[in-house]
Amino acid sequence: MLHIKNLHARVGDKEILKGLTLDINPGEVHAIMGPNGTGKSTLASIIAGKTDYEVTAGEILFHGKNILEMSADERAREGIFLAFQYPVEIPGVSTTNFMKAALNAKRKHQGLEPITAKDFLKLMNEKRQLVELDKSYLSRSINEGFSGGEKKRNEIFQMAMLEPLFSVMDETDSGLDIDALRIVAEGVNKLRNKDNAFLVITHYQRLLNYIVPDFVHVMYDGRIVKTGDKNLALRMEEKGYDWIKEEVGA
Amino acid sequence: MSDQDTILDEHIAGEYKYGFASDIAQETVAAGLSEDTVRFISAKKNEPEWMLEWRLTAYRQWLKMKQPHWQNVHFHDINFQDIIYYAAPKKKPEYKSLDEVDPELLAVYDKLGLPKEEQKILAGVAVDFVMDSESVITTYKATLAEKGIIFCSISEAIREHPALVKQYLGSVVPPRDNYYSALNSAVFSDGSFVYIPKGVRCPMELSTYFRINAQNTGQFERTLIIAEEGSYVSYLEGCTAPMRDENQLHAAVVELVTMDNAEIKYSTVQNWYPGDKEGKGGIYNFVTKRGLCKGVNSKISWTQVETGSAITWKYPSCILKGDNSIGEFYSVAVTNNYQQADTGTKMIHIGKNTRSRIVSKGISGGKSQNSYRGLVQVAGTAENAYNFSQCDSLLLGDKCGAHTFPYLEIKNKSAQVEHEATTSKIGEDLMFYCNQRGLTSEEAVDMIVNGYCKEVFKQLPMEFAVEAQKLLSISLEGSVG
């Protein structure tokens, strides 16, 4: 589904990604862990199409299409979703209106009519229950005055609404309290199916107890340096990153 | 007489009804302004002697005044001798069919969702449904007449209702008020007159749209609305379709008067030609709008959506003279490319317990400059006056500018005045967030801007509000990225 090959990217003179390779197939969940500043969010941003970064080598294919040639909004309409590490506020625009616009943009792309008001309400209700998001948040300006955890929950609500094929979750767990973490993770599990895939960026093994990954990758200095199953995450939690650094000879 | 002749006759008679005498149809005066120009205009409109005198007095005052330069806008001094002050309304349509009209203009009409027939009228294409619209107007007028409401052109009012005009014209905006009001008073071409009798609630929104040839009166428009005791009227000015005009300077004057317990709601959508992307051409829109809440418990509210013109300079104001009277100002001002706007309001509190509310949303894109300028004045007599002002600016890029100039003059200690101001920007992160959800940058700007202006749009009559939203999208095209 998503194939990243030897990806190099930089911002200004600073090289951040230094030859990253990653293959993700439908139905899979991949987790990425790694020290601060190794380029995890950068990778997420580049997949989503942020233009701050210059890709100097490598490719990203999504269902065989070279997405590096697509704008961020095209990629989104193709089914790529990013749950942001730091979601932004949009004053004056409610989550309801935002989601309606987003959903209809996607439907238009698929050659469908805009969703009817009735179906939309139904969908909203169904999806907000999935992440136990209170109704009142939907009519508020998006993320404005939301707590850190509420913002994250809202991101997953949006993901549920748009039903993307491929989702990146960038530290969705940070900022969530223990109950919220479980609720959000269970929500994500309900969204999993044989056609979609997830890339979960996290610092903590805890999340992976709920969302059980098929693969765990360790990222260091702009590359994936180690790949394993869910037990790798446990080892990281236990031992920290030093042994990885030694292993890669840094 | 053949059918065709009957129709023709009715048509011409109809035209006269709206203030354009058929015998003057083809004439135009040479460029330049002198006493003779003023006399010529007055004569062409068959005005009585007192009206001519009024114009001449205004003209002589104007001669002694200087073009103001305190606004935060930049332009070369206007040469008033280059302007044509009287052009008879165009009788003949310019085009035979829509195919001959500038496709860019038509594309905009389409985006606004205007029906083809309406597009023809606006673009100056020959239409065969004038009779239809005439009959609409006739029914319309009959309904109004039943209630004793007068709604006609100011020219007609001068002839048919001289006492009212004499009493109120210039009573809120005296000719000497400012340079452009003096100019307007001397040479005003036409405009609307509305009179709502005591206790009458006008059963429909009154709109310039319903007056044939309204597009020809744009240059020096003069509007006067009087709401007698306990009456109500909602008036819509302008239209969302882009208006092209050869005349560079537009200097309108609008005066409103409300008696005890009366209310006037005045809504404007201004979309005069803003000039091209390089800032060439475009209308200078220098307008004086003022309402007098003369009676107790009376209310005047201004709502404006300003998207057009190269330069906009206007401050719809309220003089709150009657005790407990209320003034409101809701404004969305959009500037893009090289447009400049210096707009806001003045709330003058004189009566006791007078209240005013100001909500201004300025949106700037491209290389435009957008200023809010507002004055809240509380006189010594205005016991317990209250004002709330909210002035927000939204920047769509980093080459545009937003400025806020709030002035306060408080002469009564009991006054309560609240002012809030914000400046925000559609930053890259916000844009990326929207893009990531599948919205194009233009869709994102639309959504954000409309959310931003919601409070003002809510004040507009429903239909107008929907059109205004679309208009905003069109005005902001190309404002980002």
Ligand SMILES: Nc1ncnc2c1ncn2[C@@H]1O[C@H](COP(=O)(O)OP(=O)(O)OP(=O)(O)O)[C@@H](O)[C@H]1O
């Ligand atoms: N737009 C940018 N301009 C300059 N430097 C950047 C930019 N984006 C990222 N960087 C730098 O690139 C490096 C990788 O950043 P990134 O945010 O991808 O790290 P991360 O792995 O997500 O870290 P964390 O675990 O703290 O979230 C950091 O050193 C960061 O400062």
Ligand SMILES: [Mg+2]
């Ligand atoms: Mg990060």
